[in-house]
Amino acid sequence: MSLQRVVLDPFVNNNPVTLQVLGVCSALAVTRTLLPALIMSIAVIAVLAYANVSVSLIRHIMPRSIRIIIEVTLIASAVIVVDEVLKAYAPEVSRILSVFVGLIITNCIVLGRTESFAMSNAVGPSLLDGIGNGVGYSLVLVFVASCRELLGTGALLGYPVLLLAADGGWYVPNLLMTLPASAFFVIALLIWLVRSWRPAQVEVPEHPVAPAEFQETA
Amino acid sequence: MAAGDEVRWQGASTRTRRWARPAAQLAATALYSSPHNTASAPHVRDAANVQRLFFYFVAATFPAVLIGLWNQGLQIGQGLAESGLTKLPGWRGVVLAGMGWDPLTAGAVWNLLVGLVYFLPLLAVALAAGLLWEVLFATLLRRAPQSGVLMSSWLYVLLLPANMPLLFAALGISFGLVFGKHVFGGGGKYIASPALLGVLFLYFSYPAQMGDGAGLPVPGVESRTILALLADGGIERIAQNGVAWLDVFVGRQPGALGTTSALACAAGALFLVLVRAASARILAGALLGLIIGNWLAAASGASTSAPWYWHASLGSFAFGVAFIATDPVAASVTRAGRWIYGLLIGLLVVLIRTADPAHPDGTLFSILLASLFAPLIDYGAVRAQLYRRQRRRRALRA
Numbered sequence: 001m002s003l004q005r006v007v008l009d010p011f012v013n014n015n016p017v018t019l020q021v022l023g024v025c026s027a028l029a030v031t032r033t034l035l036p037a038l039i040m041s042i043a044v045i046a047v048l049a050y051a052n053v054s055v056s057l058i059r060h061i062m063p064r065s066i067r068i069i070i071e072v073t074l075i076a077s078a079v080i081v082v083d084e085v086l087k088a089y090a091p092e093v094s095r096i097l098s099v100f101v102g103l104i105i106t107n108c109i110v111l112g113r114t115e116s117f118a119m120s121n122a123v124g125p126s127l128l129d130g131i132g133n134g135v136g137y138s139l140v141l142v143f144v145a146s147c148r149e150l151l152g153t154g155a156l157l158g159y160p161v162l163l164l165a166a167d168g169g170w171y172v173p174n175l176l177m178t179l180p181a182s183a184f185f186v187i188a189l190l191i192w193l194v195r196s197w198r199p200a201q202v203e204v205p206e207h208p209v210a211p212a213e214f215q216e217t218a
Numbered sequence: 219m220a221a222g223d224e225v226r227w228q229g230a231s232t233r234t235r236r237w238a239r240p241a242a243q244l245a246a247t248a249l250y251s252s253p254h255n256t257a258s259a260p261h262v263r264d265a266a267n268v269q270r271l272f273f274y275f276v277a278a279t280f281p282a283v284l285i286g287l288w289n290q291g292l293q294i295g296q297g298l299a300e301s302g303l304t305k306l307p308g309w310r311g312v313v314l315a316g317m318g319w320d321p322l323t324a325g326a327v328w329n330l331l332v333g334l335v336y337f338l339p340l341l342a343v344a345l346a347a348g349l350l351w352e353v354l355f356a357t358l359l360r361r362a363p364q365s366g367v368l369m370s371s372w373l374y375v376l377l378l379p380a381n382m383p384l385l386f387a388a389l390g391i392s393f394g395l396v397f398g399k400h401v402f403g404g405g406g407k408y409i410a411s412p413a414l415l416g417v418l419f420l421y422f423s424y425p426a427q428m429g430d431g432a433g434l435p436v437p438g439v440e441s442r443t444i445l446a447l448l449a450d451g452g453i454e455r456i457a458q459n460g461v462a463w464l465d466v467f468v469g470r471q472p473g474a475l476g477t478t479s480a481l482a483c484a485a486g487a488l489f490l491v492l493v494r495a496a497s498a499r500i501l502a503g504a505l506l507g508l509i510i511g512n513w514l515a516a517a518s519g520a521s522t523s524a525p526w527y528w529h530a531s532l533g534s535f536a537f538g539v540a541f542i543a544t545d546p547v548a549a550s551v552t553r554a555g556r557w558i559y560g561l562l563i564g565l566l567v568v569l570i571r572t573a574d575p576a577h578p579d580g581t582l583f584s585i586l587l588a589s590l591f592a593p594l595i596d597y598g599a600v601r602a603q604l605y606r607r608q609r610r611r612r613a614l615r616a
Contacts, residue, residue: 172386177423209403
């Protein structure tokens with residue numbers, strides 16, 4: 001696989017959220033407004049790149065039997081650093097993200113990439129793979145958060161875009177979009193869109209319905 | 219699913235023909251039914267196809283619509299008197315004034331007309347949006363359009379308040395049909411009533427407009443449902459406000475367009491049972507669940523406890539149980555399953571009304587929850603039946 005493919009494939013063709021349906025929990029929780037989603041994206045990209053590089057560096061000297069423990073330890077230390085940096089430099093966003101920064105440890109994308117890619121590839125490709133998957137995750141997060149903030153509050157990053165009816169404009173905010181459940185609908189629509197655009201991603205139905213028999217009666 | 223739905227159009231060669239065909243098919247089958255009737259094994263061969271079954275549900279609501287719209291006119295007139303205004307806002311107010319409506323001298327026929335002026339545009343918008351999605355999905359999936367749009371849109375509009383903006387009404391039914399029906403593969407495959415999902419979408423998206431479904435198009439008048447009174451101060455509060463049970467039972471109470479009359483809903487339910495469109499077990503189960511739940515709530519000293527016949531005629535309970543919970547697709551299908559499904563709805567209604575002060579009327583939530591459990595309930599009922607049969611066989615052999 002060429003290096004270009006390693007970076008670009010996770011954007012659409014092998015997106016961790018829309019194709020592999022990983023990391024959905026945080027995509028539901030932190031996408032009410034755009035700013036926390038952006039910060040979360042940067043955090044995940046940083047952790048993914050770091051985890052992939054460090055696992056790739058020690059992949060030859062790591063005993064197979066305890067590799068998961070080592071991987072999780074590496075990821076957890078990176079997440080703690082990210083959490084502390086956020087608390088120091090962006091305390092408000094850190095409060096909004098609350099436990100979800102800590103939960104990057106359990107984000108399946110991170111452990112999934114270290115296990116499936118960094119364990120068997122050199123440092124350079126591993127770094128690119130981490131960044132690529134992080135960006136793939138971020139694209140989904142930013143899309144979902146933009147939809148939710150725009151439709152739910154009429155603003156983007158806090159700047160009013162659609163004039164609210166309450167302030168004499170025309171737009172009545174859709175409060176469903178401010179509830180976590182709406183992220184399910186937005187992600188579902190996004191997956192629908194991506195799979196219409198790339199039909200190769202459509203899964204084969206597991207339980208197809210047999211066609212009904214018809215008899216002309218007229 | 220309407221008979222003949224699975225017939226795929228062959229040779230749709232040009233783009234126009236591809237788009238025009240489902241629309242033409244839809245227009246044609248609106249008046250007469252499709253020549254394709256299922257004749258294979260598990261189905262009853264009968265003239266009553268799915269299209270007719272769905273129409274029974276529309277026809278069964280006619281009494282509820284009549285009384286509901288009359289009541290809506292009455293409530294609007296009272297709201298106007300309360301606010302001191304002389305005419306209604308918006309283009310509907312202009313239309314009514316042009317027709318010569320005078321809220322002070324209006325009688326029953328005028329009340330019905332006022333209700334119609336609010337009901338018909340909502341219905342037209344909901345139907346147009348529903349048909350648009352049906353034709354769109356039929357075209358993209360290259361299949362014939364399915365019946366059920368009229369039923370979904372009709373029941374949906376009856377659950378809306380009179381002051382619902384037309385744009386929101388279109389959004390709600392679009393959500394209900396796309397996310398409630400088409401993503402699951404269309405008619406016959408959905409897991410909860412699309413009309414119900416559309417209303418709940420509005421409930422969460424636009425709570426100011428949707429509210430309890432009792433909003434009146436009179437500025438400055440806050441119309442509170444009797445359930446809200448009950449949540450406030452129990453049955454004594456209702457008595458203080460001078461509301462008589464018989465009035466409420468017949469349909470004189472603030473509420474959504476078609477849901478206020480428990481009497482008319484009961485008549486509609488009876489019709490549905492007689493034509494075998496709805497299951498009497500679901501209806502009886504829901505009423506029994508309400509009575510048991512209410513007895514439990516009263517025994518535990520809940521402040522919202524009221525005689526069960528009050529609870530049965532308040533909010534959208536009667537309408538929801540009669541026409542939404544009996545949805546032929548989303549409800550349970552086994553005998554025991556239908557009892558459990560009905561009981562679950564009745565019990566949940568009382569539970570939400572008693573324990574959740576934020577939602578005075580829990581009917582729609584209860585039906586949604588019970589619909590989601592319907593396949594599990596059916597699974598359990600079938601397993602229990604298989605177990606009993608096995609035990610009988612073993613007893614015979616021994």
